[in-house]
Amino acid sequence: MRKALIAANWKMYKTAAQAKEYVKAFLPLVTGHDRDEIVLCPSDTSLYTVIPAVTGSNVAVGGQNMHFADEGAYTGETSPVMLKTIGVTHVIIGHSERRQYFNETDETVNKKLITALRHKLVPIVCIGEVLAEREAGQTNDVLRRQTTLAFAGIKPEEAQPIVIAYEPVWAIGTGKTATPEIAAEAHLTIRSEIARLLGREVADNMRILYGGSVKPDNATALLSQPEIDGALVGGASLDPQSFAKIVKY
Ligand code: 13P
Numbered sequence: 001m002r003k004a005l006i007a008a009n010w011k012m013y014k015t016a017a018q019a020k021e022y023v024k025a026f027l028p029l030v031t032g033h034d035r036d037e038i039v040l041c042p043s044d045t046s047l048y049t050v051i052p053a054v055t056g057s058n059v060a061v062g063g064q065n066m067h068f069a070d071e072g073a074y075t076g077e078t079s080p081v082m083l084k085t086i087g088v089t090h091v092i093i094g095h096s097e098r099r100q101y102f103n104e105t106d107e108t109v110n111k112k113l114i115t116a117l118r119h120k121l122v123p124i125v126c127i128g129e130v131l132a133e134r135e136a137g138q139t140n141d142v143l144r145r146q147t148t149l150a151f152a153g154i155k156p157e158e159a160q161p162i163v164i165a166y167e168p169v170w171a172i173g174t175g176k177t178a179t180p181e182i183a184a185e186a187h188l189t190i191r192s193e194i195a196r197l198l199g200r201e202v203a204d205n206m207r208i209l210y211g212g213s214v215k216p217d218n219a220t221a222l223l224s225q226p227e228i229d230g231a232l233v234g235g236a237s238l239d240p241q242s243f244a245k246i247v248k249y
Pocket of ligand 1: 234
């Protein structure tokens with residue numbers, strides 16, 4: 001049985017003060033909810049506010065990105081050690097916005113994945129096709145390629161903590177959600193590729209989340225698909241009531 005993981009990706013929203021207010025409103029809404037793992041991913045400037053605010057609760061905290069080096073002359077970057085030592089437990093890797101605007105490649109995703117595992121951060125690795133690829137019938141090839149390149153050099157016995165987020169780029173922030181059937185089909189493709197790379201057992205145990213315009217009113221249909229093991233939520237996670245409704249779909 002795969003425990004579902006529901007993660008909020010706040011992207012570049014919320015000051016530290018706003019993040020604190022959010023947690024105050026959100027925690028009582030999900031008290032005692034242990035069916036799913038709940039993760040908030042604020043921007044780095046709010047980590048220091050959010051981590052103490054959730055300590056002792058059923059909510060964990062993730063970073064939205066990290067560098068693959070432990071330290072170094074990389075102005076503006078955050079290292080896995082910096083995240084880990086303040087209590088961050090999860091980290092999003094390879095989000096499509098980072099691939100699109102910040103030069104993230106399948107190669108840097110792979111390096112970050114290896115580093116995250118080394119530091120015992122739970123990696124949430126994002127993959128997904130753009131609209132032109134879907135329309136050209138290339139979705140399965142894109143998903144297989146991104147999966148293969150992300151997992152290069154990773155052994156089956158190391159892979160257990162990895163979480164994948166299937167985020168079709170055309171569904172992010174657009175209000176166009178993949179239908180549960182489209183999402184489930186993509187998840188099956190990803191899972192079969194993981195089975196080919198790392199074996200059936202690893203594939204069967206790996207959680208594959210869906211992301212892209214998940215809202216309270218479509219969460220149940222998506223999350224009740226057996227292939228969908230949780231959600232990575234952007235816009236609808238910015239409001240505590242709305243995100244709590246998704247968590248409790
Ligand atoms: P939206 O939920 O706003 O479409 O964003 C999805 C996403 O990118 C989560 O990482």
